[in-house]
Amino acid sequence: MSERDLVSKLIKKLSRKHPTVHNQSQNPQPSEIEADQHKLYRDLEQNEEMLRSIYHNCSDVVFRSVRIGGRIKAILVYIEGLSDALAVDEYVIAPLIREDSEQNHEVWQFVERRISVSEVSEVHTFKQCVDYISNGNPILLCDKEAKGLALGLCKWEKRGIEEPVAEVGIRGPREGFTETLRITTSQIRRIIKSPKLKMEAMKMGEYTQTNVVLAYIEGLVDESLLVEVRNRLQRIRIDGILESGYIEELIEDAPYSPFPQLLSTERPDVTCGNLLEGRFAILIEGTPFVLIAPISIFSLFQSAEDYYQRFVISTLIRWLRYGFILISLLLPSVYVALLTFHQEMVPGSLLISMASAREAVPFPALVEAMLMEVTFEALREAGVRLPKQVGAAVSIVGALVIGQAAVQAGLVSAPMVIVVAITGIASFLVPRYVSGIAIRMLRFPLIFLAGTLGLLGIMMGLIAIVLHMCSLRSFGVPYLSSLTSPKLSEMKDILIRAPWWMMDKRPHFTGQDYNEIRQAPGQKPSPKQDSET
Numbered sequence: 331m332s333e334r335d336l337v338s339k340l341i342k343k344l345s346r347k348h349p350t351v352h353n354q355s356q357n358p359q360p361s362e363i364e365a366d367q368h369k370l371y372r373d374l375e376q377n378e379e380m381l382r383s384i385y386h387n388c389s390d391v392v393f394r395s396v397r398i399g400g401r402i403k404a405i406l407v408y409i410e411g412l413s414d415a416l417a418v419d420e421y422v423i424a425p426l427i428r429e430d431s432e433q434n435h436e437v438w439q440f441v442e443r444r445i446s447v448s449e450v451s452e453v454h455t456f457k458q459c460v461d462y463i464s465n466g467n468p469i470l471l472c473d474k475e476a477k478g479l480a481l482g483l484c485k486w487e488k489r490g491i492e493e494p495v496a497e498v499g500i501r502g503p504r505e506g507f508t509e510t511l512r513i514t515t516s517q518i519r520r521i522i523k524s525p526k527l528k529m530e531a532m533k534m535g536e537y538t539q540t541n542v543v544l545a546y547i548e549g550l551v552d553e554s555l556l557v558e559v560r561n562r563l564q565r566i567r568i569d570g571i572l573e574s575g576y577i578e579e580l581i582e583d584a585p586y587s588p589f590p591q592l593l594s595t596e597r598p599d600v601t602c603g604n605l606l607e608g609r610f611a612i613l614i615e616g617t618p619f620v621l622i623a624p625i626s627i628f629s630l631f632q633s634a635e636d637y638y639q640r641f642v643i644s645t646l647i648r649w650l651r652y653g654f655i656l657i658s659l660l661l662p663s664v665y666v667a668l669l670t671f672h673q674e675m676v677p678g679s680l681l682i683s684m685a686s687a688r689e690a691v692p693f694p695a696l697v698e699a700m701l702m703e704v705t706f707e708a709l710r711e712a713g714v715r716l717p718k719q720v721g722a723a724v725s726i727v728g729a730l731v732i733g734q735a736a737v738q739a740g741l742v743s744a745p746m747v748i749v750v751a752i753t754g755i756a757s758f759l760v761p762r763y764v765s766g767i768a769i770r771m772l773r774f775p776l777i778f779l780a781g782t783l784g785l786l787g788i789m790m791g792l793i794a795i796v797l798h799m800c801s802l803r804s805f806g807v808p809y810l811s812s813l814t815s816p817k818l819s820e821m822k823d824i825l826i827r828a829p830w831w832m833m834d835k836r837p838h839f840t841g842q843d844y845n846e847i848r849q850a851p852g853q854k855p856s857p858k859q860d861s862e863t
Contacts, residue, residue, distance in 0.1 A: 408466070438479075452479060703777065
């Protein structure tokens with residue numbers, strides 16, 4: 331049963347028990363209560379009983395009775411641990427309980443004059459009370475008043491801003507997002523100070539009521555793209571949202587694809603850079619990872635550090651990264667295909683050395699490769715899940731010990747250990763952990779095709795992968811859109827990283843009317859121009 335249904339059920343139950351509602355002297359019908367959206371009663375006892383029924387068996391919910399000015403009965407309701415109890419005592423309760431010499435003034439005017447809280451909102455329904463209380467904001471209810479005040483005194487333990495763990499860089503900002511949504515939004519606001527940065531708030535999850543923010547820059551993002559993402563987010567009906575992966579699976583275009591269609595990052599600079607290119611970001615309470623879309627396949631293999639170093643160095647590193655990504659995907663399967671079907675392609679001396687190394691191995695090359703790859707992946711996952719002090723030692727020492735023991739026992743050959751080690755090192759060049767998972771998954775079917783059909787099987791597998799990527803979309807944007815674009819400006823940030831004074835146009839995602847100009851042209855530095863000025 332959802333929270334709304336629970337409140338409706340309790341309202342109906344108590345309305346039969348307490349006939350007086352608001353200013354009405356007659357018993358309201360259930361339909362009238364539903365139409366009234368469960369408004370607060372004028373009787374304080376009824377409001378308190380209703381809230382106590384809603385929070386039945388909730389030992390952390392505090393009901394504090396006070397007398398405003400020494401004469402008016404009131405209650406404060408808040409959740410211990412989510413609200414600042416010291417601030418409640420100092421800025422709310424202490425000023426309110428002081429006796430008042432004036433007797434002929436309106437109660438809310440007196441309350442607003444006494445309390446020293448910057449954020450104060452009126453509430454008129456029980457649903458609003460529950461929403462504010464659940465977010466750590468105390469509710470003040472007074473007798474003979476059919477409304478209350480929500481006080482902005484939320485405070486809970488939160489993690490401080492630290493360096494991103496999953497996206498480590500040598501040059502660039504050192505701060506990462508935290509699990510607190512308002513800190514995340516403030517980090518973005520601190521970089522992009524324009525009021526055109528919009529942040530639309532919504533809640534998801536029937537029970538968790540998770541705060542979610544859709545961030546974009548007005549004038550840069552295409553309106554049709556915003557309509558599509560709003561529709562996908564509004565379709566979500568789920569009990570709770572605990573991490574951004576929940577939303578990612580519910581809004582992506584191809585749920586069965588091994589390739590992610592949204593970029594997840596915990597770096598504010600990466601998020602702001604994508605917002606400035608016309609993308610949108612989804613921020614979720616309770617996780618430091620932000621979702622960004624639309625993306626292409628190259629967005630997954632680009633590092634934030636590429637844009638902070640000189641363009642020549644960034645381009646060389648990018649080529650090195652692309653080359654080792656191909657090695658990570660193809661090296662084990664090519665090795666299996668050569669040993670199984672195409673020995674004539676291997677030089678004679680190398681073939682003799684490999685054959686002598688495999689002389690005592692009882693398994694074919696396909697089984698040998700599968701065995702070593704599975705073992706290596708298991709060691710890698712063990713290193714990730716174990717504590718930091720132990721994880722690195724287990725993954726490295728475990729690989730060395732198991733590899734050496736397997737070679738001495740004659741279960742695998744030394745060349746296969748070398749191939750798997752090179753493949754593992756190559757996979758570490760993928761800048762994001764999630765991006766490398768797809769490469770690791772596709773490696774196994776390619777090894778199987780190489781062991782059954784040879785190089786022909788590898789070619790068939792690569793063609794299938796390319797065809798799948800050609801059909802893949804990220805919010806309607808083709809996955810290979812940047813590579814297949816006829817415009818030269820779209821290629822300046824794909825295979826190479828062009829200098830900043832050349833990237834004067836934004837990438838084009840959807841629609842025809844988009845803000846194409848990123849910066850003024852003709853900004854190439856020149857000593858001659860400097861001397862003339």
